[in-house]
Amino acid sequence: MGSITTWMAAIGTLGLLSFAWKDNKFYSICEHIYVASGAAHALVLGVKNIKANAIIPLAEGKLLAIIPIVLGLMFYARFIPGQMRWTRYPIAATVGIGFGQSLPRLASTNFVSQIRATFKVWSFNSVLVIVGIICVILFFYFSASKRGQRFLQYPSRFGRIIMMMAFGALFGNTVMGRLSLMIGRLSFLFRDWLGIVG
Amino acid sequence: MLEKIQKMDQRIIYLVLLIALSFPMFRPLGLPVSIGQTSQDLYDFIDQLDPGSVVVLSIDYSPGAAAQIHPQTIAITKHLLSKKIKIVYMGLVQYASQFTTDAIAKAGDYNPVYGQDYVDLGFKPGEEATVSAMSKDIHATFVTDSDGTAIAELPMMADIKTASDIDLVIAFDSGGTRHWYVGQMQALYGTPVGCALNSVNVTNTMPYYDAGQVIGLLNGLRGAAEYEALIGDPGEATINLDSISSGHLVIILFILFGNIAYFGLRNSNKRKEA
Amino acid sequence: MRFAQAITLVFALILLMQFFLEVPAIETAGGHLTSWNIVIAAFAMGLAAFNLIRIHLKRVQLKRGNWISSAILLIVLVVQTFVGLYFGDNSAQYKVFFDGIISPLGATMYAMLAFWIASAAFRAFKARTLDATILLCVGIIVMLGNAPIGEIIWSQFPALRSWLMTVPAMAAVRALYIGAAIGGIAVGVRVLLGIERGHLGGGE
Numbered sequence: 001m002g003s004i005t006t007w008m009a010a011i012g013t014l015g016l017l018s019f020a021w022k023d024n025k026f027y028s029i030c031e032h033i034y035v036a037s038g039a040a041h042a043l044v045l046g047v048k049n050i051k052a053n054a055i056i057p058l059a060e061g062k063l064l065a066i067i068p069i070v071l072g073l074m075f076y077a078r079f080i081p082g083q084m085r086w087t088r089y090p091i092a093a094t095v096g097i098g099f100g101q102s103l104p105r106l107a108s109t110n111f112v113s114q115i116r117a118t119f120k121v122w123s124f125n126s127v128l129v130i131v132g133i134i135c136v137i138l139f140f141y142f143s144a145s146k147r148g149q150r151f152l153q154y155p156s157r158f159g160r161i162i163m164m165m166a167f168g169a170l171f172g173n174t175v176m177g178r179l180s181l182m183i184g185r186l187s188f189l190f191r192d193w194l195g196i197v198g
Numbered sequence: 199m200l201e202k203i204q205k206m207d208q209r210i211i212y213l214v215l216l217i218a219l220s221f222p223m224f225r226p227l228g229l230p231v232s233i234g235q236t237s238q239d240l241y242d243f244i245d246q247l248d249p250g251s252v253v254v255l256s257i258d259y260s261p262g263a264a265a266q267i268h269p270q271t272i273a274i275t276k277h278l279l280s281k282k283i284k285i286v287y288m289g290l291v292q293y294a295s296q297f298t299t300d301a302i303a304k305a306g307d308y309n310p311v312y313g314q315d316y317v318d319l320g321f322k323p324g325e326e327a328t329v330s331a332m333s334k335d336i337h338a339t340f341v342t343d344s345d346g347t348a349i350a351e352l353p354m355m356a357d358i359k360t361a362s363d364i365d366l367v368i369a370f371d372s373g374g375t376r377h378w379y380v381g382q383m384q385a386l387y388g389t390p391v392g393c394a395l396n397s398v399n400v401t402n403t404m405p406y407y408d409a410g411q412v413i414g415l416l417n418g419l420r421g422a423a424e425y426e427a428l429i430g431d432p433g434e435a436t437i438n439l440d441s442i443s444s445g446h447l448v449i450i451l452f453i454l455f456g457n458i459a460y461f462g463l464r465n466s467n468k469r470k471e472a
Numbered sequence: 473m474r475f476a477q478a479i480t481l482v483f484a485l486i487l488l489m490q491f492f493l494e495v496p497a498i499e500t501a502g503g504h505l506t507s508w509n510i511v512i513a514a515f516a517m518g519l520a521a522f523n524l525i526r527i528h529l530k531r532v533q534l535k536r537g538n539w540i541s542s543a544i545l546l547i548v549l550v551v552q553t554f555v556g557l558y559f560g561d562n563s564a565q566y567k568v569f570f571d572g573i574i575s576p577l578g579a580t581m582y583a584m585l586a587f588w589i590a591s592a593a594f595r596a597f598k599a600r601t602l603d604a605t606i607l608l609c610v611g612i613i614v615m616l617g618n619a620p621i622g623e624i625i626w627s628q629f630p631a632l633r634s635w636l637m638t639v640p641a642m643a644a645v646r647a648l649y650i651g652a653a654i655g656g657i658a659v660g661v662r663v664l665l666g667i668e669r670g671h672l673g674g675g676e
Contacts, residue, residue, distance in 0.1 A: 056341055101330055105326070116409070166401060177396050181262070181265045183265065183438045183442065186220055197223045
């Protein structure tokens with residue numbers, strides 16, 4: 001029947017699953033425990049990484065490490081009444097760094113490389129891919145003139161069908177994903193906790 | 199009758215689903231699994247790596263996706279250890295170390311030596327910036343391993359400093375970390391990237407696979423079962439795949455019954471109105 | 473506000489220049505920025521915990537609503553944080569929290585989606601239009617291609633699924649990638665030029 005940890009996990013699992021029957025106190029308690037545990041884990045890992053990437057370098061004399069520490073602390077100004085404006089600066093820094101990193105990536109891997117890969121071989125399937133891509137892009141061309149819209153009617157209709165096929169594929173895969181998660185929980189309850197399945 | 203079916207208590211639907219998923223656990227169906235091309239490609243790439251090559255496993259999934267991706271981690275770890283390939287575990291999601299410890303424990307009797315055969319650098323926040331930073335300097339980015347030991351003290355890490363020293367990165371991804379590895383490592387340094395994904399992310403990774411930016415990928419629990427079959431070591435995923443079959447059949451039946459009830463009721467209402 | 477905008481612009485430009493130019497000073501500055509981001513992100517990780525403490529402490533003090541759950545939340549949060557910081561997150565003591573709470577409860581939260589998707593399959597997925605019919609048919613083919621039982625029903629289901637994934641679905645996603653890349657670049661340029669300032673709008 002497993003250890004204390006297994007029992008904790010089993011009781012928590014049943015508590016959360018009980019929501020499928022109806023909302024109840026047991027579910028609420030399990031939900032709060034989960035939220036607390038997740039937040040505590042993030043806090044612990046946050047402190048650990050501050051130590052590794054800021055405190056240790058600072059102790060080694062790398063004084064520039066003080067800048068991200070100050071910026072990071074500014075996040076917590078939101079908890080001091082009237083000092084919310086300080087949170088802008090770490091956000092501005094992360095947004096700047098984020099865009100600086102992602103803009104070249106978007107241009108190269110999601111734009112240039114994708115267009116290049118589209119025309120790499122010629123076969124029935126690759127022609128279908130080319131036509132599909134053009135039609136899907138045309139579907140999102142909303143600012144065409146009335147005459148243009150009439151001309152785009154059939155290509156954008158085909159683009160819509162191609163997108164429905166993609167959403168269907170996404171849906172089919174999503175079903176497998178969701179079922180896998182429930183199978184994981186049932187497997188835990190029957191195998192690890194109750195031990196009634198080999 | 200059709201109206202009754204349409205207004206059926208949803209708890210009956212849940213119960214039917216639970217029974218369908220549980221049944222194969224008590225009476226295994228043992229259905230054969232064919233190998234998909236994307237899984238085969240990932241396996242082949244790893245299989246041709248020489249002993250001593252370096253593979254980074256980026257453990258980027260949360261417990262919410264572990265049922266799909268963790269069996270993939272275990273299967274790939276077994277394959278890498280059997281080929282004496284050096285493994286660098288790390289993660290851009292904060293559960294990396296815990297899943298790494300479990301994967302090593304479940305990988306079997308290879309007895310890898312920490313610091314020589316594998317290291318666990320643990321979780322590092324910062325998302326895409328972290329991937330960019332580690333591509334240039336792994337030692338400066340991680341500073342210590344998951345236990346707080348300085349990276350410089352780990353013998354295996356002496357020759358692993360930048361993305362150019364890595365022979366393959368596999369993103370075990372339930373969010374979007376594969377985009378960063380493709381953009382920051384594959385595009386800039388030519389480091390091959392593989393993906394081990396939860397099923398939801400497979401469709402939107404196909405353009406990378408088709409463009410050769412991703413060398414191969416695993417699709418959720420099915421991908422894990424395929425990899426277990428490829429390494430000849432059936433495990434948790436293979437056992438649970440039977441439940442996927444029964445679960446899918448039940449969902450398809452739900453869709454069919456739902457449509458029959460809906461159209462049947464609509465036709466009878468039309469007839470009444472006429 | 474202007475200083476914050478300047479930070480965004482300067483940081484982004486340094487990293488963009490680093491991509492196009494091989495100037496050692498810019499590369500050094502870019503290296504600093506990416507490592508700073510790790511520390512800033514690490515600080516942000518504690519925000520949720522502090523926010524939870526603030527909200528639930530107030531609820532317990534006023535004994536308002538579901539305050540017993542709030543009290544339990546505070547106890548778990550404080551105890552787990554102490555254990556994590558004192559013994560370390562790889563310790564046997566901390567493993568109890570991970571294996572007993574985070575891992576199983578996180579998995580169950582997402583597992584519940586299986587119920588909702590089954591319910592939706594029965595109630596919502598109707599072939600009312602041609603588009604919906606295509607979506608449903610492709611969805612069913614992919615499901616049968618994914619499940620081993622599909623191969624027993626018809627051996628070509630996996631091949632058909634594979635074709636759907638690598639041709640029409642891939643084409644649609646690639647088109648969306650191209651569109652999203654153009655959109656992302658446009659938003660980035662707007663942010664850099666200070667036209668888009670939504671992310672800085674947190675002041676009083």
